Amino acid sequence: MSTLNRPRAFRLPSGDAAPEAAAPGVQTAPPPPEVRIVEEPFEIVEAADGTAVPVARKRRAPWAAILFSALGGLVGIAIGLSLERMIADLFQAAPWLGGVALALLALAAVAFLAIVGRELVGLRRERKIETLREAAIAAIASRDHTAAQGVVRDLSAFYADRAPLAAGRQRLDALGDAILDVDDRIGLAEHELLASLDTQATNAVATAAKQVSAVTALSPRAIVDVAFVVYSAVRLLRRIAAIYGGRPGFLGFLRLARAAFAHLTITGGMAVGESVIQQVLGLGIAARVSAKLGEGVLNGLMTARFGLAAIAVCRPLPYVREEQPRLSDVAGELLRPAQEEAKAERQAERL
Structure with missing residues (x-):
């Protein structure tokens, strides 16, 4: 057996006491610098990620959401059955009345889908505005120049359909990758747009x-x-x-x-x-x-x-450069x- 593959014993020095003299034939070596010797299991997890161990919150059953969802489903089924019976009765009484009722139902469905689409578009734009504001605050706090450039670019794209702001968008695009402070870059976008x-x-x-x-x-x-x-x-x-x-x-x-x-x-x-x-x-x-x-x-x-x-x-x-x-x-x-x-x-x- 070669010397490199021969089994060797190591004694880890204690953190409190001075290192003892090594016994004959036993080598003493300090632990590697990236190794932390801990005694508790939670300390092992903290040493692995460098953060405290989060305590999981107890999840409660969403009974309120289940209740409203079930009631909404029942109301929807009841309305659907009522409309189906009404249209069927109208077709039996007079076919043209059933056709008119069916056309009105289709028109109501189209209007409902249009309202839902408008609501979704409005919520999406509001969320975009909130995302821009949060990203700008985070970029200023962390002094992140790349994030600030992304905020200015997204804000310019958000107002792409505003003709009066076209000159301001062009001036911001002309800056490009110019070396500017985070506050100055976002402040310029604030002033121009x-x-x-x-x-x-x-x-x-x-x-x-x-x-x-x-x-x-x-x-x-x-x-x-x-x-x-x-x-x-x-x-x-x-x-x-x-x-x-x-x-x-x-x-x-x-x-x-x-x-x-x-x-x-x-x-x-x-x-x-x-x-x-x-x-x-x-x-x-x-x-x-x-x-x-x-x-x-x-x-x-x-x-x-x-x-x-x-x-x-x-x-x-x-508000960065403009007065609130x-x-x-x-x-x-x-x-x-x-x-x-x-x-x-x-x-x-x-x-």
């Missing part, structure tokens, strides 16, 4: 806030105020989504509304009472305005806050009547 859209969205929020303030200040009943505020919020959210390229259907609108309210919750929510007015008017002036005018200003400011949240969730990029609109930027004109009334009351008190 989103600056004009930001102006349109800000103007839409300011217009909606003024309309809500005027209507609620003049309306005689509270139910009219509530109905108009809800209607204005729905229309404003759809308008802002359309400005930034979204085409929300019913499900897409519900998804955007939930995201907008979640954003309001994270950023502090919509304050209730005169604290909203106090942010801009101050404590003294807010107490001087009339109740109806103050109610109109309050509703307008809350509409403006909701509009700013809608811009945040509909915008495909975070503030409440005073979109609702500054609402405060002029209140300021004038408070000024007149102060003058009357002095006299």
Whole structure:
């Protein structure tokens, strides 16, 4: 047997005690640098991947989803059987009535498929906007130049059907692989493609806030105020989504509304009472305005806050170089009547 193939014994040194003298005929060698000696099984797994061992969450049976799916299936079967029986009865009574009913059913099916297709397209575009925003945030955080180039390229392709943005897309394409910082590259894309859209969205929020303030200040009943505020919020959210390229259907609108309210919750929510007015008017002036005018200003400011949240969730990029609109930027004109009334009351008190 050769020396290389002869079996040899090794003694691993202890981590706490000093290495002992090797016995005759026994070689002592340290463990390889990539080997970690552990005592617990979980430490072995952690040493293999370098991360902590995740604890699997207990999965519960989706009973609610099963319930609604089963009920939806039963309702669908019932509707299908009812339509089949109705058309069969019409064919027995008069063949031409059965033909008309069958044609109407086919037309309804085509319209249903068109609605489903529109909803899917709207959800897909909303998801694309969210993906662009998340990719931009991740690229800025990790300083990834390749990811930033991909974000700019995808954003330019997303607005390929916008003729007014053609010049901005050409300027971005001319940059190509130019050496730019991540913030600068995404900031240029933000300026070239989103600056004009930001102006349109800000103007839409300011217009909606003024309309809500005027209507609620003049309306005689509270139910009219509530109905108009809800209607204005729905229309404003759809308008802002359309400005930034979204085409929300019913499900897409519900998804955007939930995201907008979640954003309001994270950023502090919509304050209730005169604290909203106090942010801009101050404590003294807010107490001087009339109740109806103050109610109109309050509703307008809350509409403006909701509009700013809608811009945040509909915008495909975070604010990098462009200035983020503030409440005073979109609702500054609402405060002029209140300021004038408070000024007149102060003058009357002095006299």
